[in-house]
Amino acid sequence: xxxxxxxxxxxxxxxxxxxxxxxxxxxxxxxxxxxxxxxxxxxxxxxxxxxxxxxxxxxxxxxxxxxxxxxxxxxxxxxxxxxxxxxxxxxxxxxxxxxxxxxxxxxxxxxxxxxxxxxxxxxxxxxxxxxxxxxxxxxxxxxxxxxxxxxxxxxxxxxxxxxxxxxxxxxxxxxxxxxxxxxxxxxxxxxxxxxxxxxxxxxxxxxxxxxxxxxxxxxxxxxxxxxxxxxxxxxxxxxxxxxxxxxxxxxxxxxxxxxxxxxxxxxxxxxxxxxxxxxxxxxxxxxxxxxxxxxxxxxxxxxxxxxxxxxxxxxxxxxxxxxxxxxxxxxxxxxxxxxxxxxxxxxxxxxxxxxxxxxxxxxxxxxxxxxxxxxxxxxxxxxxxxxxxxxxxxxxxxxxxxxxxxxxxxxxxxxxxxxxxxxxxxxxxxxxxxxxxxxxxxxxxxxxxxxxxxxxxxxxxxxxxxxxxxxxxxxxxxxxxxxxxxxxxxxxxxxxxxxxxxxxx
Ligand SMILES: Nc1ncnc2c1ncn2[C@@H]1O[C@H](COP(=O)(O)OP(=O)(O)OP(=O)(O)O)[C@@H](O)[C@H]1O
Ligand SMILES: C[C@@](O)(CCOP(=O)(O)O)CC(=O)O
Numbered sequence: 371x372x373x374x375x376x377x378x379x380x381x382x383x384x385x386x387x388x389x390x391x392x393x394x395x396x397x398x399x400x401x402x403x404x405x406x407x408x409x410x411x412x413x414x415x416x417x418x419x420x421x422x423x424x425x426x427x428x429x430x431x432x433x434x435x436x437x438x439x440x441x442x443x444x445x446x447x448x449x450x451x452x453x454x455x456x457x458x459x460x461x462x463x464x465x466x467x468x469x470x471x472x473x474x475x476x477x478x479x480x481x482x483x484x485x486x487x488x489x490x491x492x493x494x495x496x497x498x499x500x501x502x503x504x505x506x507x508x509x510x511x512x513x514x515x516x517x518x519x520x521x522x523x524x525x526x527x528x529x530x531x532x533x534x535x536x537x538x539x540x541x542x543x544x545x546x547x548x549x550x551x552x553x554x555x556x557x558x559x560x561x562x563x564x565x566x567x568x569x570x571x572x573x574x575x576x577x578x579x580x581x582x583x584x585x586x587x588x589x590x591x592x593x594x595x596x597x598x599x600x601x602x603x604x605x606x607x608x609x610x611x612x613x614x615x616x617x618x619x620x621x622x623x624x625x626x627x628x629x630x631x632x633x634x635x636x637x638x639x640x641x642x643x644x645x646x647x648x649x650x651x652x653x654x655x656x657x658x659x660x661x662x663x664x665x666x667x668x669x670x671x672x673x674x675x676x677x678x679x680x681x682x683x684x685x686x687x688x689x690x691x692x693x694x695x696x697x698x699x700x701x702x703x704x705x706x707x708x709x710x711x712x713x714x715x716x717x718x719x720x721x722x723x724x725x726x727x728x729x730x731x732x733x734x735x736x737x738x739x740x741x742x743x744x745x746x747x748x749x750x751x752x753x754x755x756x757x758x759x760x761x762x763x764x765x766x767x768x769x770x771x772x773x774x775x776x777x778x779x780x781x782x783x784x785x786x787x788x789x790x791x792x793x794x795x796x797x798x799x800x801x802x803x804x805x806x807x808x809x810x811x812x813x814x815x816x817x818x819x820x821x822x823x824x825x826x827x828x829x830x831x832x833x834x835x836x837x838x839x840x841x842x843x844x845x846x847x848x849x850x851x852x853x854x855x856x857x858x859x860x861x862x863x864x865x866x867x868x869x870x871x872x873x874x875x
Contacts (some may be wrong), residue, residue: 373461380853388423388424388425388581388584388585388867389421389422389423389424389581389867389868389869389870389871389872390421390422390577390580390581390584390591390866390867390868391419391420391421391422391577391865391866391868391872392419392420392529392572392573392574392576392577392580392628392629392864392865392866393415393416393417393418393419393573393627393628393631393861393863393864394415394416394418394419394420394516394518394519394568394569394570394572394573394628394858395413395414395415395416395568395569395572395573395623395624395627395628396414396416396568396682396684396824396825396833396860397411397412397413397624397725397784397824397825398412398413398414398726398820398822398824398833398835398856399411399412399722399726399727400412400413400635400723401789401800401823401824401825401826401827402698402701402792402826403514403716403719403720403723404621404623404635404636405621405637405698406637406639407636407637407639407668408636409636409716409720409723409870410634410635410636410670410723410724410727411621411623411634411635411636412626412633412635412674412723412726412727412730413623413624413626413627413632413633413634414625414632414675414676414682414860414862415542415628415631415632415860415861415862415863415864416518416568416682416858416859416860416861417516417518417858417859417860418515418516418518418568418571418573418858419515419516419573419577419841419855419866420513420514420515420516420519420573420574420576420577420873421512421513421577421868421871422511422512422513422574422577422578422581422582423511423512423514423581423871424509424510424511424581424582424585425510426501426504426507426508426509426510426579427442427444427507427508427509427510428442428507428508429507430507430837431503431506435478435710436660439455439459439460439461440457440458440459440460441456441458441460441505441506441507441508441509442455442456442458442509443455443456443457443458443465443482443508443509443511443872444456444508444509444510445478445482445511445513446510446511446512446513446587447475447512447513448512448514448544449515449529449544449545449546449547450473450547450563450858451516451546452471452473452475453469454467454469454471454473454474454475454739455468455469456468456469456479456482458482458483458486458505458509458828459794460502460505460506462654462655463483463487463490463655463656464483465479465482465483472611473674473780475524475576476615476665477571477574477611477612477616478511478513478574478575478578479577479615479616479659480575480610480611480612480614480615481575481578481579481582481607481608481611481615481661481714482509482511482582483606483611483655484576484579484585484610484611484646484655484659485578485579485582485583485586485588485607485611486505486582486656487655487656487659488583488588488603488647488659488663489501489583489587489588490656491656491657491659491660491663492588492663494721498844501586501587504586505586509582509585511578511581511582512871513574513577513578514544514872514873515544515547515573515574516543516544517538517541517543517544517545517621517857518566518856518857518858519565519566519568519570519573520545520547520563520564520565520566521564521565521566522538522541522545523564523686523688523854524547524564525541526538526854528802531850533849533853533854534845534849534854534855535845535854535855535856535857538854538856538857539857543872543873544872544873547563547564552718557563559780564625566684566686566693566830566831566856566858567691567824567825567830567831568627568742569624569627570692570857571612571615571616571629572608572625572627573624573628574611575608575611575612575615575625575626575628576604576608576612576625576865577628577865579604579607579608579611580604580608580629580865582868583600583603583604583607584867586800588603589601589603589604591604591865591867592867594770600629601629601864601865602667603632603663604629604865605626606662606663606665606667607627607659607662607663608625608628608629609625610643610646610659610662612624612625613643613646613649614643614646618695619640619643620694621635621637622635622637622638622669623637623666626640626669626671627864628864628865629864629865630671630864630865631861631862631863631864632674632675632676632860632862633671633672633673633674634670634671634672634673634674634727635669635670635671635673636669636670636814637669638667638668638669639668642662642665642666642667642668643662643665645658645662646658646659646661646662646667654766656742668744674727674730674731675734675860675862676730676835676860677730677733677734677737678734678737678741678744678745678748679737679744679745679749679837679838680746680748680819680836680837681835681836681837681840681841681859681860681861682833682835682858682860683833683834683835683836683841683844683845683856683858683859684824684831684832684833684834684855684856685812685831685832685833685834685844685848685853685854685855685856685857686831686853686854686856687804687805687806687808687829687831687832687852688852688853688854690829691828691829692799692826692828692829693828694825694826694828697800697826697827697828698796699798700797700798701792701796701798703796703807704792704795704796704797708795711795712792712795713796715788715791715792718784718788719785719789719792722784722785722788723781724780725777725780725781725784726778726781726782726785726820729774729775729777729778729781730778731771732774732777733771733774733775733778736770736771736774740767743768743771744771746768747762747763747768747771747772747775748771748837748838749837749838750762750838751772751775751817751837751838752753752816752836752837752838752840753816753817753838753840754816754817755814755816756775756776756779759772759775759776760772760776774821775837778819778820779813779819779820780783782819782820782821782822785822786801786806786809786823788823789801789822789823789827790806792818798828799827799829800823800826800827800828801822801823801827802828802829804829805823805827807831808851808853809821809822809823809832811847811851812832812834812847812848815840815843815844815847816840816843817836817837817838817839817840817843818834818835818836818837818840818844819835819836819837820833820834820835821833821834821835831856832853846866
């Protein structure tokens with residue numbers, strides 16, 4: 371949207387759509403490798419979304435306002451029963467908390483500062499006056515995360531409910547979050563959210579940046595197309611805010627999928643955000659963000675999502691999750707200490723990842739070419755163990771599909787074997803024995819195509835891809851093994867704009 375001189379016109383345009391959302395992710399292949407260019411990761415975005423609702427706090431700028439240099443910002447997180455208020459300096463773009471509570475949300479704080487700085491850097495001086503007026507009405511930001519981001523296992527067990535997706539579905543949307551008991555009892559430590567590992571910080575940061583940039587008129591997200599420049603702007607700001615808030619530069623697949631949806635991703639060169647790292651040391655924010663927006667972002671993303679009639683399932687084994695940064699540290703240490711073996715393992719892993727990606731792309735193409743034959747094969751294989759899948763291949767067109775299915779399955783076995791090997795060499799449980807047992811038994815269920823540990827692996831939820839209606843069998847089997855099937859599914863969409871508060875739906 372081009373900025374209009376009268377702030378009321380801007381508000382009129384923006385109020386309709388002031389809710390943006392961004393999805394959580396599952397990194398199916400490329401864990402660790404995707405940290406280094408040019409290795410790729412395939413990432414599926416999910417139906418779990420973070421919503422950010424932005425509105426003004428006041429109806430009009432108070433004429434007697436003595437403090438025209440600062441805007442009020444209110445950040446509400448109903449699921450955490452938290453409300454924090456800030457003063458945003460319109461001159462320095464600093465954000466100072468004026469709340470009594472010491473609860474901070476660095477992801478959202480950087481998202482607000484950087485989005486406002488992006489607005490200033492993109493506008494000429496007359497437009498900047500209108501922007502200041504809009505900001506002086508205050509920013510009232512509410513953040514909501516879908517239940518799928520959080521673990522409700524304890525609540526389900528405490529209520530004596532069965533460990534099933536139906537029990538999860540009975541929870542009201544945007545239920546209050548459970549904090550990890552051990553942490554809340556710990557000395558001086560803030561309670562840690564019990565989460566499922568879907569990339570809450572990336573989805574939250576992206577939703578806040580998207581809603582703010584749209585509200586401030588920097589981008590127009592009402593008509594997004596896959597390659598839209600506006601999405602690129604959201605991506606650059608969200609990625610920078612996420613890195614700075616996290617204090618580390620990951621591969622960025624989580625922010626990229628939060629913005630653009632399911633994809634094949636190759637990371638950006640870390641020096642594109644070097645200027646923002648300098649900002650922390652005191653350089654003017656507007657200039658820094660201008661630099662970030664003009665930097666040569668060299669990440670690559672290609673269209674990728676699951677072929678039709680395949681379902682992504684996640685199973686929470688209840689073993690408590692793992693810390694990604696410490697696992698990454700151990701793998702890096704191993705790479706340094708044994709460059710030869712590690713390079714060899716990574717080479718083979720990269721081949722396995724490419725094969726799996728290629729087989730899935732082949733299946734998508736075969737489905738496009740002749741959907742009826744594809745549907746027939748998938749439905750038949752969904753009720754058979756894999757050793758019987760070849761029996762389904764009664765004609766050449768069917769046998770191409772079955773070959774690709776078996777090729778995908780084999781590639782997944784190879785990837786798992788190498789991930790285990792990497793874990794053993796690095797001294798960390800990338801695919802711990804308990805997960806191996808669960809994955810092996812799951813792979814034996816009829817109609818299961820793939821099963822593995824997503825992302826960095828460890829004790830987080832495992833993922834499975836099933837054919838046709840086979841997911842019901844997996845859910846039943848998991849329930850009997852004390853594994854909770856989550857309600858998470860693949861949804862290839864990235865950022866979405868909504869007309870209403872999702873709690874009203
Ligand atoms: N509903 C919410 N409202 C506000 N803040 C939230 C909400 N849910 C989570 N958070 C905050 O988001 C941050 C999540 O960051 P954290 O580093 O724990 O996750 P992450 O690395 O993205 O995790 P994962 O990939 O495991 O989901 C935490 O600071 C947490 O307090
Ligand atoms: C290990 C790593 O490659 C993947 C981490 O994925 P997850 O947070 O475990 O989903 C790290 C990264 O890509 O930033």
